[in-house]
Amino acid sequence: MTTSTQEVEAVPDVSVPPPEPGSPPATRSRVYKLLALGLEFPDPDFFEEIQQGGYERALGDALAALPFVLPAEALPAAGALRTDAALDYQAFESEFIRLFEVGSGGGGPPCPLYAGEYGGGRLKTMEEALRFYDFFGLRLSDAEGRELPDHATVQLEFLHFLAYREGAPAADGPDPVSLQRAEADFLERQAARWLPLLAKRVASQETLPFFKSLVRLAADFARADLHYVKSLLATGGVK
Amino acid sequence: MNGMDRREFLAVSAGAAAVLSLQHLGCTTPAPSRTPARGPFAGEPYGDWRDIYGKKWSWDKIVRGTHLMADCIAACAWDLYVRDGVVVREEQNTLYPQTNPDLPDFNPRGCQKGACYSDHMYAPSRIKYPLKRVGPRGSGKWQRISWDEALSEIADKIIDTVNQYGSECVVYDHGTTQIDMGPDTAGGFRVFALMGSTIIDSWAGVGDLPMGVIQTLGLYNMDGTSDDWFNSDYIIAWVGNPAYTRIPEFHFITEARYKGAKVVHISPDLNASAMHADLWVNPRVGTDAALGLGIAHVIVSERLYKEDVIKEQTDLPFLVRSDTGRFLREADVVEGGEETGYYMWDARRQRLAPAPGVEGNPASLGEKPNALDVARSLGAHHFRSIRLRGLDPAIEGRHTVKLKDGSSVEVRPVLELLKERLATYAPERVRAITGVHPDTIRQLAREIAAAKSAMIFMSWGACKHYHSDLFQRAALLVLALTGQFGKPGAGMRVGAWWTIHGFEILSYDVAHLLPPLLRPSLELMAGAPSTVRPTARLMDDMMKVLTRQYSLHTPLIPWLYTHGGLDRTAGRAAYGDPAFPRSVESCAKESMEKDWMPVYPRPGKDPKVFIFSGVNPLRRWPTPSRIREVLWPKLDLIVSINPRMSSSGLQADLVLPAAGWYEKTGIKFTMSYVPYVIAGDQAVAPLYESRREWDIGALLAKRIQERARARGVKPHQDPLGNTHDLNKVYDRFTKKGEMREGEADKAMDYILGHSKSVRGVKWSELRREGATRIKHTGGYMLLNHICGDYEEGKAVYPLQWNRVNKEPYPTMTARQQFYIDHPWYLEAGEALPTHKEPPEAGGKYPLRLTGGHTRWSIHSIQRDQRHMLRLQRGQPAVYMNADDARRRGLRDGDHARLYNDVGSFIAAVKVSPSVQPGQVVCYHAWEPYQFKGRSGNQEVVASPFKALHLAGEYGHLYYRAYYAAPSHTPRGPTLEVEKVATS
Known part of the structure; x- marks a missing residue:
């Protein structure tokens, strides 16, 4: 028996005018997306970007434009977000699989990229993430190989979306303060809660500096952004 | 701007236009309907996190589901709650109606393992995409590859192996860990059976084979519905822990106890079932046979046995020669007499009387019979009965008979020999062996004999000791002597399945190899009404023909002995039976030379490709480090197909992600405990890049066929002389396109349509309802030796055909056979049930x-x-x-x-x-x-x-x-x- 108790909802119109380039929401949105891209499964093209420094530059530029200052220890050392020229793609891919996807000793990877693996209950964490997405008219993609709702890339992408829409001046769009409140809650309950735990685990691994730096940056950025959004909300939100 | 790739996104500089790029979110509802029904985009502001829980108890859908390939005995119906393609919880379903007011119903079914599968299916040990090893085996270094690459690599290696070494060097193991009776299990068997590959038979290999039950009854998958336990007034759980292993059934024991049944638990440890018993008996580890024989001693010495039952249903009246210890045979007495004719002593006429109903040795059909041979054999077997028809066989005494050469010999009924054996198992002596007090032994004997219906729940755990067969024979002896079998609430319960015949023939599709009409004749016989039903022996003969002559089934333990280094431990004399003068090595040699025990590839040839689905050999097989040392280096390719990364997957060359239980459709294991076939609908799409096993089988067959055609591969013969053609393997797999990849539901309809047990049910109906009631046991087959009929509203019990209808047992003597006069058994002192101390397998340790x-x-x-x-x-x-x-x-x-x-x-x-x-x-x-x-x-x-x-x-x-x-x-x-x- 299959019963339908909920109609499929429409997705929000994403073709609204974009936020002002360089504005705080636009920059924050971009950082979230760049972090998500770094934690996606690597393909050879993207590995080349990393190796040649394109990714590090893009992220560095975005970080420099943030409306708040990250703690010095959060900023990756120069060159940390690019890989050694001697490292080949297969070694990079294999290490990504070991660290985040499969592990080498059984029972899953040492550092899974799923929020629910870091406390709070896996199903509860996934369901809450879905409820956030749903409230903002989003659903998980139907594409083959789609990720689960508590995966780092999905959560960072959601924050990318919220920040983007926060800065998008749509006459009939939502109140930006609503979006800021949601960012603060989602960060507090989800991303900023567990990404630091992930970073701690990765730090304990013998792995490539790239992964250590990237995950550390994601964790510190999520916490700093939470602090920033909360400070805005403390004065009524939107700046 | 959705779907932008990573490079494109990077290319947009920080100072240029801001970009929204969604890969994982959104995109489900096309324009123009872009306005969400609720939330900030519909004018509903976000206050705080509590707002998102506004519709807490709503779901996208609720799906009838079950835990398809769990290899658990239970068939439990669940409701699965789905939100945005994620199963967020499950709940037991109570869809089993009460059909008999005198029996408890089956609601609810399920256990804590099923209740948390929604969590487990999302565990980080799930495999997301095909993996290829890039470091040494077990190094944990993997590369992600596409399905296309994986299938091509496997297909080419299989073709190379078939061409160079023979198809038997490709070995498939489905084990038991991930098995159901739907298309996904069948798909794996099917593709490898069609290629003439070796198929590992893991029944005895997992230690689940009750050899002592086979030795005694000629069958073992005998049980009934678990509500029949309620009909018992004396329930013994012996070497079993149903509170752990039969969670959805355990309430029937409790309810029987409330009704007045006595519950006895026999195990060395006070386990979770023992604490619910009226009497807990704790023999020393490995001494259960002695306890059973002590009980039998009391039954015989106090004449508590049912004489009419043992005369008719057992070999205890059969005559044994005192000089040779062998049964007296017709060939001993009559010129030109049969080796397979046996005698009783007619007490009334004081002369020999041929034992009625005896069917003799197997292979009466010949190695590769045709349908006419089967029909002839059916006629010869059909009228056989163990009914004594006025014959009163003596069960005591000594008699002298004249042999065909004119000499005389003393003969005695088996019971006489048994009495001598039992004389050494007086309760006081048994106490010294088992530690059980003689009063307890006497109490057990008297209570079992006096019970209206006594049953022994015996788990598969009772098969995993070296001398488990001796224990089973002793326990069956107790039940036989007291007539506690073949009636409601009685007998030994080992577990059985409703026959899903469609599953069996889809799995091992050898129809194209068989003489015309042979398989249809088997199908007809399986479902035949009692008036024309073939004997179990004939069915066994047919199954032997099909699985020995047309497929390369290989029992695991001899296979590991030959190829996996098991000879280094199992072959040590110190770990064997000191009372048996022959070595394992010499017996193995003789057995394989005479083809008693098939092993493929045959000794001297190595396996080359090993593909296992679900099974976890390096967890379960003995001494896994030795397997890696001896077997692994012989293998050019090791492939694991599994939803999760197992210990064995970690040591494989390729790992293919299989879909989880809620991600595909199917039917559950059809164990006879519950008279339903339980269906699982698909709740969500296969996670990540995983695929259901049916599709994996079909795609592999397709790729092998494509590559074989491209490479000009010729048809090949397997070691049995059957011809297989890799150029046609996909065409055969799909039945010429009837059921391709992505069409598992068509295969399901095929399975249902060929299964008398669920007569007339369509898959569309079954998946909607979640369950269908059994219509018929499905007949005596590979997994079904119930030997009883199904009648709606009534509990099913085993051995009804034999006890009530007087049909022969499929043993050499056509009866419950407690005397085995095979020379090896005589040499080992195991012609009759006995107790032997377990060997010191491991060395002298305390x-x-x-x-x-x-x-x-x-x-x-x-x-x-x-x-x-x-x-x-x-x-x-x-x-x-x-x-x-x-x-x-x-x-x-x-x-x-x-x-x-x-x-x-x-x-x-x-x-x-x-x-x-x-x-x-x-x-x-x-x-x-x-x-x-x-x-x-x-x-x-x-x-x-x-x-x-x-x-x-x-x-x-x-x-x-x-x-x-x-x-x-x-x-x-x-x-x-x-x-x-x-x-």
Whole structure:
């Protein structure tokens, strides 16, 4: 028996005018997306970007434009977000699989990229993430190989979306303060809660500096952004 | 701007236009309907997180589901609650109506393992995409590859192997860990059977084969519905722990007890079932046969036996020659007489009388019979009956008979010999062996004899000791003597299946190899009404023909003995039976030379490709480190197909992600406990890039066919002379396009349409309803030896056909056979049931390792499930008696090294007064990777097997698929325990 108790909802119109380039929401949105891209499964093209420094530059530029200052220890050392020229793609891919996807000793990877693996209950964490997405008219993609709702890339992408829409001046769009409140809650309950735990685990691994730096940056950025959004909300939100 | 690739996104500089790029979110509803129904985009502001829980108890859909390939005995219906393609919870369904007011119903079914599968299916150990090893085996270095690459690599290696070495060097193992009776299990078997590959038979290989039941009854998959337990007034759980292993059925025992039944539990340790019993009897480990024989001693000496029953239903009246110890045969007495005719002593006429109903040796059909041979045999067998028709056979006394050469010989009925044997098992002597008080033994004997209906619940755990067969024979003897079988609420219960014939023929599709009409004749016979029903023996003969002549089934333990290094442990004389003068080596040699026990590839030729689906061989097989040392180097390609990364997957070359249970459709294991076939609908799409096993089988067949055609591969013959054609393997797999990849539901309709047990049910209907009631047992087949009929509203019990209808048992004597006059059995002193001390398999150490299936996992599937781990110690643990622990300086929670001459492992110690001194319990199926150094509890398991079990071509003792073969014996190895520092 299959019963339908909920109609499929429409997705929000994403073709609204974009936020002002360089504005705080636009920059924050971009950082979230760049972090998500770094934690996606690597393909050879993207590995080349990393190796040649394109990714590090893009992220560095975005970080420099943030409306708040990250703690010095959060900023990756120069060159940390690019890989050694001697490292080949297969070694990079294999290490990504070991660290985040499969592990080498059984029972899953040492550092899974799923929020629910870091406390709070896996199903509860996934369901809450879905409820956030749903409230903002989003659903998980139907594409083959789609990720689960508590995966780092999905959560960072959601924050990318919220920040983007926060800065998008749509006459009939939502109140930006609503979006800021949601960012603060989602960060507090989800991303900023567990990404630091992930970073701690990765730090304990013998792995490539790239992964250590990237995950550390994601964790510190999520916490700093939470602090920033909360400070805005403390004065009524939107700046 | 959706779907932008990574490079494109990077290319947009920080100062240029802001970009929204969604890969994982959105995109489900096309324009123009862009306005959400609620939330900030619909004018509903976000206040705080509580707003998102506004419609807390709503779902996208609720799906009828079950845990499809769990290989658990239960068929439990669940409702699955789905939100945005994620199963967020499940709940037991109560869809089993009460059909008989005198019996309890089956509601609810389910256990804690099923209740947390929604969590487990999302565990990080799930495999997301095909993986290819890039470092040494086991190094943990993987590369992601596409399905296309994986299939091509496997297909080419299979073709190379078939061409260079022969198709039998491609070995497929489905084991038992991930099995159901739908298309996904069938798909795996199907593709490899069509290629003439070796198929591992793991029934005895997992230690689940009750060889003593086969030796006695010629069958073993005999049980009924679990509501029949309610009909019993005396329930014995003997070497079983149903509170752990039969969770949805256990209430029938409790309800029978409320009704007045006495519940007895026999086990060395006070386990979770024993605490619910009226009487707990705790024999020393491995002495159950002695206890059974002590009970039989009392029954015989106090003449508590049912004389009319044993005269008709057992071989106890059969005459045995005193000079040779062999049955008196017609060939001994009559010129030109049959080797397969046996005699009783007609007490009234004081002369020999041929035993009625005897069917003799197998292979009366010949090796490759046609339909006409079957029809002739059906006629010859059909009218056989064990009814005595006025004959009153003597069960006591000595008689002299004249042989055909004119000489005379003394003969005695088997019961006379049995009495001599039982004389050595007086309760006082049995106490010295078992530790059980003689009064308790006498009490058991008298109560079993006096009960209206006594049953023995015996689990598959009762098959995992070296001498399990002797225990089973002794227990069956107790039931036979007291007439406690073949009636409601009585008999030994081992487990059985409703026949899903469509599943069997889809799995092993050898129709194109068979003479015309042979298979249809088998199908007709399987479902035939009682008036024309063939005997079980004829059905067994047919199954032997099909699985020995048309497929390369290979029993696991002889296979490991030949190819996997098991000879190094199982072959040690010190680990065997000192009373048997022959070595395992000589018996194995004779057995294989005479083709009693098939092993493919045959000795001298190595397996080259090993593909396993669901099964976790390096967790379950004995001494996994030796397997890696001996077998692994022989293999050019090792492929694991599994939803999760197992200990065995970690040592594979390619790992293919299979879909989880809620991600595909199917039907559950159809064990006869519950008279329903339970269906699982697909709740969500396969996670990540996983695929259901049916599709994997079809795609592999397709790729092999494509590559074979491209490479100009010629048809090949398997070692049995059957011709296979890789150029047509996909066409055959799909039945010329009837059921391709993505069309598993068509295969399901095929299965249902060819299964009399669910006559007339369509898959569309079954998936909607979630269950269908059984219409028929499906007939005597590979997994169904119930020998009873199904009648709606009535409980089913085993051996009804034999006890009530007087149909022959499929044994050499057509009866429950307690005397086996095979020369090896005579040499070993096991012609009659006896007790033998278990061998010191592991060396001279003071403790014995036992175990049992755990409450918290089905095999290794949920062994690392976080919720289940919280209900126990959270890590591999062994249970030890407090005195044993104290003597070794061990306290609860300490870690210990358990070792013997074979290997060692480290585990936490739980000190428990419920464990018998001398016993160490390690429950089943921890993954080796959960142990320190990945060395699991199987490392100390030498798994010696009884050479007697290699005997063949003796009446009912022969090999066919899922039948008589040597067993894995993980229970009872000797070992010592020492404290180690906790790291």
